[in-house]
Each structure stands twice: as structure tokens, then as C-alpha cells.
Amino acid sequence: MADRAQPLGLAGWTGIAATVAIPALIALTATAVVLSAEGGRGLSAADWAAIRFTLWQALLSAMISVGLAIPVARALARRQFLGREALITLLGAPFLLPVIVAVFGLLAIFGRSGLLNNGLVAIGAQPISIFGLHGVVLAHVFLNLPLATRLLLQGWQTIPAERFRLAASLDMRAGAMFRHLEVPMLVRAAPPAALIIFAICTTSFAVALTLGGGPRATTVELAIFQALRFDFDLTRAAMLSVVQLAITGSLALIALKLARAPDFGKGFDRPAKRWDVDDAPRRILDGMFIAAAALFLIAPMAAVFVRGATNLAGLPDVVWTSAGRSLLVAALSTTLVVSAGLFTSIAAARLRSGAVWIESAGLLAIAASPLVVGTGLFIIVFPFVEPARLALPVTALVNAVVTLPFVLRALIPAVRDAEASFGPLADSLDLKSLARLRLLILPRIRRPLGFSAGLAAALSMGDLGVIALFADPATATLPLQLYRLMGAYRMDDAAGASLLLLSLSFALFWACDWGGRRGA
Amino acid sequence: MLELKDVKLVLGDFRLSANLAIDGPGVTAVIGPSGGGKSTLLSLIAGFQLPDEGRIFWDGSDITDLTPGARPVAMLFQDNNLFPHLDSLSNVALGEVPVARPSQDTKERARDALRKVGLSGLETRKPGALSGGQQSRVALARLLLTKRPVILMDEPFSALGPSQRRDMLALVKELLPKATILMVTHDPDDARESMQTAVVSDGYVSPPRDTVAVFADPPPILDAYLR
Numbered sequence: 001m002a003d004r005a006q007p008l009g010l011a012g013w014t015g016i017a018a019t020v021a022i023p024a025l026i027a028l029t030a031t032a033v034v035l036s037a038e039g040g041r042g043l044s045a046a047d048w049a050a051i052r053f054t055l056w057q058a059l060l061s062a063m064i065s066v067g068l069a070i071p072v073a074r075a076l077a078r079r080q081f082l083g084r085e086a087l088i089t090l091l092g093a094p095f096l097l098p099v100i101v102a103v104f105g106l107l108a109i110f111g112r113s114g115l116l117n118n119g120l121v122a123i124g125a126q127p128i129s130i131f132g133l134h135g136v137v138l139a140h141v142f143l144n145l146p147l148a149t150r151l152l153l154q155g156w157q158t159i160p161a162e163r164f165r166l167a168a169s170l171d172m173r174a175g176a177m178f179r180h181l182e183v184p185m186l187v188r189a190a191p192p193a194a195l196i197i198f199a200i201c202t203t204s205f206a207v208a209l210t211l212g213g214g215p216r217a218t219t220v221e222l223a224i225f226q227a228l229r230f231d232f233d234l235t236r237a238a239m240l241s242v243v244q245l246a247i248t249g250s251l252a253l254i255a256l257k258l259a260r261a262p263d264f265g266k267g268f269d270r271p272a273k274r275w276d277v278d279d280a281p282r283r284i285l286d287g288m289f290i291a292a293a294a295l296f297l298i299a300p301m302a303a304v305f306v307r308g309a310t311n312l313a314g315l316p317d318v319v320w321t322s323a324g325r326s327l328l329v330a331a332l333s334t335t336l337v338v339s340a341g342l343f344t345s346i347a348a349a350r351l352r353s354g355a356v357w358i359e360s361a362g363l364l365a366i367a368a369s370p371l372v373v374g375t376g377l378f379i380i381v382f383p384f385v386e387p388a389r390l391a392l393p394v395t396a397l398v399n400a401v402v403t404l405p406f407v408l409r410a411l412i413p414a415v416r417d418a419e420a421s422f423g424p425l426a427d428s429l430d431l432k433s434l435a436r437l438r439l440l441i442l443p444r445i446r447r448p449l450g451f452s453a454g455l456a457a458a459l460s461m462g463d464l465g466v467i468a469l470f471a472d473p474a475t476a477t478l479p480l481q482l483y484r485l486m487g488a489y490r491m492d493d494a495a496g497a498s499l500l501l502l503s504l505s506f507a508l509f510w511a512c513d514w515g516g517r518r519g520a
Numbered sequence: 521m522l523e524l525k526d527v528k529l530v531l532g533d534f535r536l537s538a539n540l541a542i543d544g545p546g547v548t549a550v551i552g553p554s555g556g557g558k559s560t561l562l563s564l565i566a567g568f569q570l571p572d573e574g575r576i577f578w579d580g581s582d583i584t585d586l587t588p589g590a591r592p593v594a595m596l597f598q599d600n601n602l603f604p605h606l607d608s609l610s611n612v613a614l615g616e617v618p619v620a621r622p623s624q625d626t627k628e629r630a631r632d633a634l635r636k637v638g639l640s641g642l643e644t645r646k647p648g649a650l651s652g653g654q655q656s657r658v659a660l661a662r663l664l665l666t667k668r669p670v671i672l673m674d675e676p677f678s679a680l681g682p683s684q685r686r687d688m689l690a691l692v693k694e695l696l697p698k699a700t701i702l703m704v705t706h707d708p709d710d711a712r713e714s715m716q717t718a719v720v721s722d723g724y725v726s727p728p729r730d731t732v733a734v735f736a737d738p739p740p741i742l743d744a745y746l747r
Contacts, residue, residue: 421600424568430589431618438620443605 008350009433015347018340019361022401026368029376030245036238036379043239049215050223051243057133057212057219058201061140062194068141069148069193070186072293075286076149077156087294088153091146094297096455096509097502098462099143099206100479104486104498105300106130106139108307115303135211136219140204144197146297151196155189156182174282199251203244203369206464210483220244221371228469234379241372248369301502307492308499315496322481323500326461329396329477330508333460337400338453341407345415346441359412365404373398374466391470395477399460406455410448418444450516454509461505478504522565522670522700524725527574529564536560538574538725540718544669544700547693548728549711551704552720553745558704561725562672565702567591578670589618594668596676601659602647608634608658609643615665626665633661636695652679656688664695671696673703682709689713708735708746721745 008016043051076088094102109115110130117127130138159181167177208219218226220240227237348355377394378387387394418441426440442449464479471480478501485494522542529536536557542548550558563569565576567588575584578592588595594615602611612630613622622630634643637657647655656677663671673692677685689710692701703714711717712735718728721741738746 422603424588424595425597425600425603427568427588428566428593428595429614429618430587431614432589435619439603439606439614439618443603 008347009436011343011433011437012347012350015340015343015345015358018344019347019358022340022404023361023364025397025401026364026373029368029373029380032376032379033238033241033245033372036234037242043243046215046218047220047223047236047240047243050218050220050240051247053133053212053217054202054219054221054247057136057140057217058198060133060137061144061201062198064137065141065144065148065197066152066190066194068145068293069152070190071286071289072145073149073152073156074182075289076153079283079286079290081290087290088150090294090297091150093506094143094146096458096462096505097143097301098464098479098505099139099204100210100464100482100486101304101462101498101502101505102143102300103139103207103210104482104494105304106135106142107486108303108495109300110135110138115299131211132214132217136207136217139207139211140197140201142296142300143204143207144200145293148193148197149293151193152186152189155185158189159185195251195254199248202247202251203371205371205468206479206483209464209468210486220247221369224371224375225468228375228378234382237375238379241369241375244369244372248372252364304495304498304502307495308497308502311492311496312499313496315493315500319478319481319485319493319497319500322476323478323504325392325475326478326501327504329392329399329467330457330461332393332396333399333403334453334457334512336396337403337407337456338449340400341404341411341452342415342441342445342449344404344408345411348412349415349419355412359408365401368401370398370402370463370465371469373401374469377466378469387470388472388475391467391472391475392477394470395463395467396460398466399463400456403456403459407452410452410455411445414445414448415441447516450512450514453516454512457508457512458505461508462501521577521579522702523577524565525575525577527564527571527576529560529569529571531560534560534723536564536723536725538564540725540727542700542702542716542728545698546715547689547701547703547713549703549705549714549717549731550720551706551708551711551717551742551745553741554706556721557723557725558720559674561720562595562674562702562704565670566593566595566672591670592668593670593672594663594666596659596663596671596673598675598678601676602655604647607644607646608639608650608661611647611658612661612665615662616667629665630661633664634658636664637661637691653684653688656680657691660688660692660695663699669698669700671699671701673701675704675706685710686713711735719745 076084107114107130110128111117112127112129114130120127129135163181164177167181172180202219203221205219205221205225208217208222209225212218212222220243224237224240224244227233227240344358348358351358374394377390377398381387381390381394422440422444426436431439462479463477464483467477467480468483471477473484476484478497482494482497482501485491485497522544524538524540527536527538534557538561550561552558560569564571567583567586567590571584575582577583583591602608603614606614609627609630610622612633613626615633616622616626616629631640631643634640637660639654639657639661642650642654647658650658656679659676677688680688685707686709690713693713703710705711712731714731716728717731717734719726719734719739719742726739726741734742
């Protein structure tokens, strides 16, 4: 074909540079940890325990999340009730929720002096402890049950309504319907959902940091953190990073083959009309599943609001300054990832044949554990600079790398659409470089651009990972400050800080998303 | 004068060959069955596609290697002719200079062009708030600002009804008297309004001839198409 390829232009070349920079950064940090790991003493018993715990808690979290999501998604798929849309929207919220805030909310319900234990004590039962394996799994289920439910709900909606009608006309009962229609769908939809959640749980540092710990509940990432911060054992940190790299890398490879990223933008239709499940016992059962799931998700958040509201005004100055730092990090990281994502998408849209490679290079960031990238950067900069001085820029950079896959998922199709529909017109008008960006690309991709900026800002705002490796008290961000308040049992201040962090994260998301929607 | 010398293009199973010269100004209709190569011919002249063989000339200078934006060619597409996020005035101003902020002078000329196509007062409307006929007029106003001598139209008014289409054609001829215009159409009535007509079929472009003569004694391909 002699179809004229569009010249890459400055924007395209910038995109190519960004595409190369991400794998290069990951490779650089990986090389740094591998080189430092050499001459290590091999893995100790404690290291093996950390590996076992990492995989075991991730497996439990994935199984329980998906297992509970099946009845909840089924109930949502076949019931129409007031608030259904709101509940489904709410299922998207934990993705934006700062993990440390979720942990605070869970502590308020399930913690030592939380609602549940107060109740148990009141009826004379033994209080339960949220720390250790079950605490980690509880938090992971809280954070991932909504994701699993959304993924399975999408699965239910792929079953055509005609099939249900056909089954009804064959007079199938609910049991037969489940076997013939729903089980085959679950066989397809559940394993990828479980795999995504398994992968997320192997790199969820903040949960392990707050609820894990000790010889029996330490993940590999937590062990890396402890080796760096407490023992100052660079070699051990590097060796564990190689282990973590192997875990996330192999999972990402499987996940890329198996699963699609969840579709956030997509609306959920009305439930399919069903004839087999209209009896009272099934209605009550479905209602109970929905109510239980809603209570489990809403109660911890409600606790953050109730306890936080009274403590917001009296927050110490140090919390407010850390909030300022977090906003700075979020702004920096969002600017970075949105520009990189934009230019990469432009390059992908223009280089038709190379687009697949560009896309996969960006998605490679999924395979990187932020903590490992952070450890690599720590090892690289440590001989030259005091790491705490770089805490904020490094956190912004790593956050940008980690959110790039989400941004690319949103922007590449949008830029491609804009070029496909209006590219010829822009070509014939000789719209080039900046004018093309301002007159064609940016106006056409406002919505996904705003959405991805919001996503990046909220995720960066709430991130508690790399910052814990690098920061000292003078450079703490709000999530880290909140962690410290909780560690010092200053629960009133922690409640106020939780509400502040929660509000800022959602406000950032909402503001960017609204900016994209306005006038689009 | 626009010349295509021994131009050949292969797209999978489809081959197009063209050898023609169009001496402007005036409208040349390009007519023929769909899939015959009408739009491909326009793409070659506009520079969206590059020929495998042959050269394209404008007034003697070779334009084959120029990008679409650098050619002396303006184009009216079948759809997506206007940026939906820009108002009429900004869309029209883009015909003169491809910049985000046009000068006051350019804006003044754009306003004037909108007046000529009968759209005074609609300068701040976006395409979504205009009827199909009004959108066509905005696109035509943009052509008035372009300094490009060749204008390609790919079934430009196919979304309009017959009488509106005739009005638009008359307006094109009235407002762009000096332009060399190539207009793809599948409607013989549109073609009859043109100065000369080229028939394109099965990848072969017949040299344009006087429209009246073509329709008085149609070649077999056109005859089959008209029946």
C-alpha cells in the first residue's frame, strides 16, 4: 500500500522517547537491584517465609474476593431496585480510595476498639484481632471485592437476554439455568478476575505495612522496606527485590495473556428480565447478599466520615503541610504521566505498524512493582544524594510510571479516533505540531484526558509506597503522615487526616474528570 | 493546469491508472459506479495516497512528493468537514492559516465569507447547532478563504436533498469562479451542471470531456451506469 504514513512530528518523537524511557527506567532499576544482590548470602528462612506469606495471602484474598463476588454480582445482575445504579457506581470508588484510608476505616469497624469488637465484648465473646494474616486478607477483600463484582457483573451482561428467554421457554428452573448459562460464563470470567486480584495483592505494600508485620505476616515488599529502612541492608533489599520482580513479572506475563483491564467508563445496563428467580426465598437471599456487601463496603467509609468530621478542624499543622506536599506530588506526577501518555498515544496513532509495540512498552509498567523501582532508584542515588532530599520527585516519578498503563488504555483509542475522523481534514488544512494538538487532538480527547488525569491525581495523592522508602519526617506526604499518626495511636488526628486525604483524592478526581466533561 | 501523468496505484486487488489533464477554471464532474476509483483518484491528487508510478503536476511543477497540507489543493470531504468543537468563524478562519489564534484580519475575512454564503449571525454557532445545509455552507465559506487553486469535493453535499444540493452547486460556481474544481458525484443531475465530466470505472479514469457531449453520447460504461 502506498498509503501515506503521517509524519511523526515533534509530538510523536516525544512519545517515542517516553515509550523508550519507561522500559529503560524499569530496566535500569532492575539492573541496579540485580547487581547489588550479587554476593548476597542467598535467601534466609525469614525470606522464604515472606515469599510464602506473599503468595498465600494473595491467593486467599483472590479466592475470597471472587467467591463472595459471585453471589453479589448475580444478585445485582438479576435484581432491579432503587439505588442499584448508585451501588454499582460505588463499586468503582475503592479503586480511587487511598489504601491507608481504607485501613483506617476497617480499623474503626474491626480494630481492637472498633464497633465489632465492642459488640463482641458486650455479649461476652472474645475480641478478634485485625492484625496478621486475616487483617491483610480482610483489607484486600474490602479493596478488591468491588473490582471482582464489577468484572463478574460484566460477565453476566455478556450473556445475551435471548438466551435467558430461550431457557425460560424451555421451562428451565434456576438450577438448570445456572448450570447451562451462568457456570460457562463464570468459567471464562472468574479466573482472569482472580488473577488480576492475585497480582494486585502481591504488590499491595500499604496493607502489609499497616496490618501485617512480624515473622508470620511479612510480605516480600514489606521485607524490602524493613531491610532498607531498619537494617539498612542494601544487599538483602536488592535480593528480595529480585524475588519480587520475578513474582510480579511472571504474573504480569500471564495476566497480559489472560485478562483485560477493567472497563471503567462503561455503563451498566438494566438487568436482564428473568423468570426463573422470582420466588420469595431467592429474592430475600439476593437482597441479603446485596445488603451485606453494601454494609461491608459502606460501614468503614462511614466511620471515616463520622470520626473524621469532628477532628478535621483540630488537625495539627504538620498534617496540613504534608497535605500540601501530597498535592505537589500529585500535580507533578499527573502532569508527567498525562504528557507522557498523550505523546505516546500520538506516536501510537501515527505509527500504525509500530503501535502494538508502543502500547506494550507502556503497559510493561504493570509488571513493575513500584517498591522495586523505588528500591532500584534508592540504590542508584544513595551514593550521591541523601535519599530523603529526593523523596518527593522520586515518588512523583514512580507514581507516574505506575499509572501510565491506565492512562494509555484511555488515551490511545481516543487519539486514534480523533485522527481517523478528522486527520484528513487537518492534513488538508496543513494543521501541524502545536496547532494540530490544540485544534484537533486536545479538544477531541477532553473526556478521556480529564478522566485519566483525575485517576492519576487521585492514585498519586493516596499512594503510600515509595514515599515510605525515601521520606524522613520533613518530607512526609499525607498518607505517610497518616500512617505515622496511626502508629502513634493518635486516632483522633488520624481520623481527621483520613477524611482530609479521602476528600482531597476524590476532589482531585472529580475536578479533573469534570474539567474533561465540561463543554465536551 | 492539473496533470496526472501515467499515474498508477495498486491497493490489494484494486488498480487505478490515470492519465489526464484538467485546464481550469471550472467544475469537472467525476462520475462512475461505486468502487470504481473516484475517491481514490481524489486521494491521489490531495496527497493522502502516493502513486506507485507516475507524477502529478500543477502548472508544470511536480507536486507528487508534497504532503497534503503543502499541495495547492483544498478538499471538501463527504463528512467530518468541520471540527465539531470549533464555532463557524474559527472553522472558516482555518482555511486561511492553520493556527489556533487567527489574526483580526483573518477573522474579518472569515466573517465576510460567512456573509457571502448567507450565514451572517451564526459565527459563534458550533456545527452541532447547525443544519446539514448550513454546515455545508460553513465548509464552503472556508474554501473562500483558502488561497489554494485546486478544490476537490468528494460527494460534498450528499447529505442534502436535491434542491438544496443544486443551490449549493450554484453557489460554489458563483463564489469560486477562478478555482479548478473536481467534484465526485454519483448523481448524473449534479454532473450535468458541470463544465466537463470524467468517467471513472474499474480503476480506469477516462480523460474529461465536455459534459454536454458526454451525456449526448455516453460511453458504454456511463451508459450502463445511467440505466
